[in-house]
Amino acid sequence: MSDMKDKFDIEKDRVKGKFNEAVGEATDDEAQELKGKLQQKKADLREDFEEAKDKVSEKINDILDRDDKNR
Template sequence: MTDFKDKFDNKMDKAKGKLNETVGKITDDESQELKGKLQQKKAEAEEDFEEAKDSVADKINDAFDDDDKKRNR
């Protein structure tokens, strides 16, 4: 399962990215704006990866649990 620290870090990266994007727009700094957008996309990709990893782990654990139940009958 995704731990709290990973979720917190991803939320912080998204917030930092949004801040950098906004500051870049306000100051007309395309480089900073792009940096912010990339930070946000990176955080989203990490969230998606963690969710997929959790889903796979759940399915594998369920399969083992089902196998154990069948053997114990």
């Protein structure tokens, strides 16, 4: 993953989401429960994005390294 701050922020969103979802379920507050689910989905999407970004960066670096070796 890109860096520790990104990892931390993603996990923070995931934990906050689980908490909000649980509070919503316990208090029968559908809006709070939905907020929690959306926070968790946001964390999942951010994690997927960071992983894709890392893979693309790695591939580009590999291509550039190959080109440098062929000179």
